[in-house]
Amino acid sequence: MRFSIYRYNPEKDTKPYMQDFDLDVVEHSCFMVLDALMAIKNNLDDTVTFRRSCREGVCGSDGMNINGKNRLACTTHLSTLSEPIVIRPLPAMPVVRDLVIDMTQFYQQYEKIKPYLQNSEPAPAKERLQSPEERAKLDGLYECILCACCSTACPSFWWNPDKYVGPAGLLQAYRFISDSRDTEQKDRLADLTDPFSVFRCRGIMNCIDVCPKGLNPLKAINHIKELMLDEGI
Amino acid sequence: MTVATHTFDAIIVGGGGAGLRASLELAQSGLRTAVISKVFPTRSHTVSAQGGVNAALGNMDGHDDWRWHMYDTVMGSDFLGDQDAIEYMCKQAPESIYELEHMGLPFSRTEAGKIYQRAFGGQTRHFGGELAHRTCCAEDRTGHAMLHTLYQKNIEAKTQFFNEWFAIDLVRANAGIAGVMAMCIETGEVVFLKSRATILATGGAGRIFQATTNAHINTGDGFGMALRAGLPLQDMEFWQFHPTGIYGAGVLITEGSRGEGGYLVNKSGERYMERYAPHLKDLACRDVVARSSIIEVREGRGVGPQGDHVLLKLDHLGEEVINKRLPGIRDLAITFAGVDPIKDPIPVIPTCHYLMGGIPTNIHGQALTMDENGQDKIVQGLYAAGECACVSVHGANRLGANSLLDLIVFGRAAGKHFQQSVREGLDFCEATRDDIDHALQRLRRWNENEKGESVDTIRSELQKVMQTDFGVFRTAEHMSEGFKKLSLLRDRLTHAAIKDKSNQFNTSRIEALELDNLMATALSTAYLANERTESRGAHARYDFPERDDQHWLKHSIYFENGRIAFRSINMKPSEVEPIKLQAREQ
Numbered sequence: 001m002r003f004s005i006y007r008y009n010p011e012k013d014t015k016p017y018m019q020d021f022d023l024d025v026v027e028h029s030c031f032m033v034l035d036a037l038m039a040i041k042n043n044l045d046d047t048v049t050f051r052r053s054c055r056e057g058v059c060g061s062d063g064m065n066i067n068g069k070n071r072l073a074c075t076t077h078l079s080t081l082s083e084p085i086v087i088r089p090l091p092a093m094p095v096v097r098d099l100v101i102d103m104t105q106f107y108q109q110y111e112k113i114k115p116y117l118q119n120s121e122p123a124p125a126k127e128r129l130q131s132p133e134e135r136a137k138l139d140g141l142y143e144c145i146l147c148a149c150c151s152t153a154c155p156s157f158w159w160n161p162d163k164y165v166g167p168a169g170l171l172q173a174y175r176f177i178s179d180s181r182d183t184e185q186k187d188r189l190a191d192l193t194d195p196f197s198v199f200r201c202r203g204i205m206n207c208i209d210v211c212p213k214g215l216n217p218l219k220a221i222n223h224i225k226e227l228m229l230d231e232g233i
Numbered sequence: 234m235t236v237a238t239h240t241f242d243a244i245i246v247g248g249g250g251a252g253l254r255a256s257l258e259l260a261q262s263g264l265r266t267a268v269i270s271k272v273f274p275t276r277s278h279t280v281s282a283q284g285g286v287n288a289a290l291g292n293m294d295g296h297d298d299w300r301w302h303m304y305d306t307v308m309g310s311d312f313l314g315d316q317d318a319i320e321y322m323c324k325q326a327p328e329s330i331y332e333l334e335h336m337g338l339p340f341s342r343t344e345a346g347k348i349y350q351r352a353f354g355g356q357t358r359h360f361g362g363e364l365a366h367r368t369c370c371a372e373d374r375t376g377h378a379m380l381h382t383l384y385q386k387n388i389e390a391k392t393q394f395f396n397e398w399f400a401i402d403l404v405r406a407n408a409g410i411a412g413v414m415a416m417c418i419e420t421g422e423v424v425f426l427k428s429r430a431t432i433l434a435t436g437g438a439g440r441i442f443q444a445t446t447n448a449h450i451n452t453g454d455g456f457g458m459a460l461r462a463g464l465p466l467q468d469m470e471f472w473q474f475h476p477t478g479i480y481g482a483g484v485l486i487t488e489g490s491r492g493e494g495g496y497l498v499n500k501s502g503e504r505y506m507e508r509y510a511p512h513l514k515d516l517a518c519r520d521v522v523a524r525s526s527i528i529e530v531r532e533g534r535g536v537g538p539q540g541d542h543v544l545l546k547l548d549h550l551g552e553e554v555i556n557k558r559l560p561g562i563r564d565l566a567i568t569f570a571g572v573d574p575i576k577d578p579i580p581v582i583p584t585c586h587y588l589m590g591g592i593p594t595n596i597h598g599q600a601l602t603m604d605e606n607g608q609d610k611i612v613q614g615l616y617a618a619g620e621c622a623c624v625s626v627h628g629a630n631r632l633g634a635n636s637l638l639d640l641i642v643f644g645r646a647a648g649k650h651f652q653q654s655v656r657e658g659l660d661f662c663e664a665t666r667d668d669i670d671h672a673l674q675r676l677r678r679w680n681e682n683e684k685g686e687s688v689d690t691i692r693s694e695l696q697k698v699m700q701t702d703f704g705v706f707r708t709a710e711h712m713s714e715g716f717k718k719l720s721l722l723r724d725r726l727t728h729a730a731i732k733d734k735s736n737q738f739n740t741s742r743i744e745a746l747e748l749d750n751l752m753a754t755a756l757s758t759a760y761l762a763n764e765r766t767e768s769r770g771a772h773a774r775y776d777f778p779e780r781d782d783q784h785w786l787k788h789s790i791y792f793e794n795g796r797i798a799f800r801s802i803n804m805k806p807s808e809v810e811p812i813k814l815q816a817r818e819q
Contacts, residue, residue, distance in 0.1 A: 009735060009737060010737055011735045011736065011737050012610050012735070031482075039512075041741075042687070042689035043689070046687070046688075046731060046732050046733050046741045047732070047733045047735070047741065049738055049739075049740050050740075051276075051451045051740075052449055053272055053276045053277075053278070053448045053449055054278065054281050054448040055448065055449060055484075056281065056484045056485075056565060056569070057564075057565075057568065058277060058281055058374075058377055058561075059272075059276040059277075059278075059280050059281070059448065060275065061272065061273075061276045075568050077568075078723070096738050097737050098418055100738050103273070103374075107273075108767075109386070111388055114389070115385045115388060116241060116336075116337060116385035116386055116389040117335075117336060117337025117382075118387060118697070119335075123331075123335040125330055125331070126290075127330075127331055127334040127347060127348050128334060128335065129345070129346030129347065130342050130346050131342065131344075131346050132341075132342045132343075132344065132346075134342075134346075135339065135340075135341065135342045138339045142339045142371075142378060143374060143377070144379070145275070145280075145377070146273075146275055173286075176337075177529070179337065181337065181338075182337075197675040227610075232488075
């Protein structure tokens with residue numbers, strides 16, 4: 001199988017380039033893109049650089065652009081891809097080396113929405129009660145793995161990565177807004193009223209298309225906007 | 234090499250559950266603390282934990298008691314667990330869970346709005362009676378929910394993180410541990426992080442085996458660092474093989490799937506655990522279930538063209554239960570086994586999952602070594618918590634959902650004790666230039682070795698040896714064979730080389746440094762497994778099939794120079810009667 005991989009090592013390359021590798025994926029028992037990348041690193045070229053950890057789609061380390069779509073290397077079956085398999089870093093972020101991007105801005109947007117439960121009332125001796133229905137509102141939100149596939153697929157985030165929170169951050173904003181145990185819903189909404197944080201979303205829906213966990217950030221963003229109207233913010 | 238020094242009160246090595254729970258404890262203390270993590274914290278392996286976390290809340294069964302939880306944990310440990318530590322953990326469990334709930338962990342709920350609890354392996358009521366529902370969960374993504382919640386609370390607490398920094402070695406001074414040498418992965422910069430205490434929370438080392446549920450990053454970094462600093466490891470022969478790793482891929486399918494009513498079948502469709510463990514059946518302890526599955530395969534009742542695995546049947550639970558309680562494992566089964574558990578059983582096989590042993594500590598997380606007279610001695614400036622530590626609450630076999638509990642209880646305990654130690658005047662250990670230089674030796678070796686075998690060659694062979702000779706069932710013959718092969722590999726490792734010498738995000742160099750740690754871990758396992766001539770918990774031998782309390786009711790201790798020693802097991806809980814030695818359901 002032929003792989004065309006984005007290469008850039010700032011220590012020696014003046015500009016990035018694509019490099020082809022031919023790998024016998026049967027001989028190396030490769031089923032997923034990550035298996036192939038590891039086989040290339042172990043057998044053909046140990047300088048090929050990428051992040052990886054859990055290899056089962058829950059840690060979010062190996063988001064990359066594979067045949068033009070952002071996805072996780074570890075859960076993308078080679079059998080679903082056409083050759084040559086073109087692997088690039090997630091788009092629109094600074095490249096540290098090869099497939100490793102600098103995620104600083106992505107994390108800053110996440111931190112900006114105060115991604116932690118806030119509750120101004122004293123904690124009870126036991127758990128705070130939450131009905132199954134209230135808890136169900138967090139489904140489809142809390143499962144985010146911060147892989148950045150969505151935000152780096154979003155043209156609005158490409159233009160304003162410093163001001164637009166982006167789909168991943170907004171999904172988490174809505175996760176806390178929706179939590180019956182959080183008391184700061186109004187402040188959370190008020191924090192997002194500037195022209196950029198949430199309103200840069202243009203409903204392009206790339207985020208839904210690429211999310212490897214099947215989550216729907218756009219729906220969360222629309223709920224945030226609706227709540228702003230409801231609350232008169 | 235001259236290196237910069239950064240000074241902190243405490244350095245936490247590892248950004249998984251234990252590290253983040255410890256850092257949270259310290260963040261508001263006013264002490265200067267930092268977490269260094271070789272991956273961004275939410276990429277740590279805690280994220281992969283699925284089934285849940287145990288605490289005797291009694292939300293399902295009307296009433297539960299931490300003493301029953303303690304009994305189950307001691308029985309599960311096959312009496313190798315320290316009863317003072319198990320008592321502490323089980324008693325602290327409810328409060329620790331409520332804390333996490335208050336932090337925002339999205340637990341699943343009962344109709345009454347309480348934390349939902351499921352059945353799990355080895356959990357009973359009334360000291361060995363009917364099955365208990367004690368495992369608090371967030372669907373089947375409890376580790377993910379816990380790790381993200383802890384990271385989120387650390388953001389709120391403004392914890393200082395060195396993300397994608399790799400700990401090379403501890404700096405050992407005369408009096409104790411002076412800090413840690415660390416490398417920024419992105420730039421290759423090396424610094425000395427000097428601290429009053431280093432808290433190791435480096436997790437497990439499942440990557441010493443070919444087939445493992447563990448992430449690629451689980452390379453036993455804390456074990457390598459402790460051994461090279463002259464400190465011992467304890468009970469390293471006790472590796473847990475999880476009964477349900479996906480056949481071929483190794484990916485974990487939670488025990489919670491059996492807790493929700495799933496069961497294992499052989500090629501005739503027989504629910505064989507009824508035969509091996511009539512009382513707890515598929516929810517017997519993991520070591521028991523794993524051995525039963527291997528026996529089924531060995532006796533020709535395995536499934537598939539090679540007859541080399543078994544099946545986990547879930548379809549009878551119905552689509553609703555699977556989607557509501559086990560959505561994550563449904564995804565995993567579809568992705569990695571190509572089967573939808575709503576319709577078809579999942580092919581599974583016992584797979585390396587967890588190390589019960591580790592750096593010996595007391596219940597405050599303080600690392601222990603042994604003086605010349607074989608007495609415990611506290612190592613100044615060093616703590617350990619989580620899977621890299623051996624308190625020992627898991628003994629010879631860990632109960633499912635006790636590992637997440639271990640992380641939060643002892644991560645917190647280490648953080649609390651460290652603060653108290655500082656108040657009582659815990660000072661820095663001053664390192665000499667030589668001490669610092671010593672901790673850079675192996676980095677220098679990898680930087681300087683020009684030609685040699687590749688990291689992958691040696692790592693693959695190491696994993697093969699461990700898989701073949703130190704698996705679910707062990708014999709002296711296989712182990713001594715394996716031991717010889719490992720010794721040769723150790724020598725070859727000193728001449729291995731990496732081609733990539735660049736500084737910027739050099740993952741080849743990180744993998745090389747990790748390989749040193751895998752080797753150190755594998756050797757400690759080989760030494761101690763060979764030594765222990767009995768079967769206890771997860772250490773099962775064909776040549777010594779019985780538990781031998783007369784000779785082996787003791788912890789084993791290993792030093793890097795090959796010295797082996799023993800420590801007594803604590804049978805003195807502080808407020809309840811000790812649980813007396815007895816046989817387990819096998």
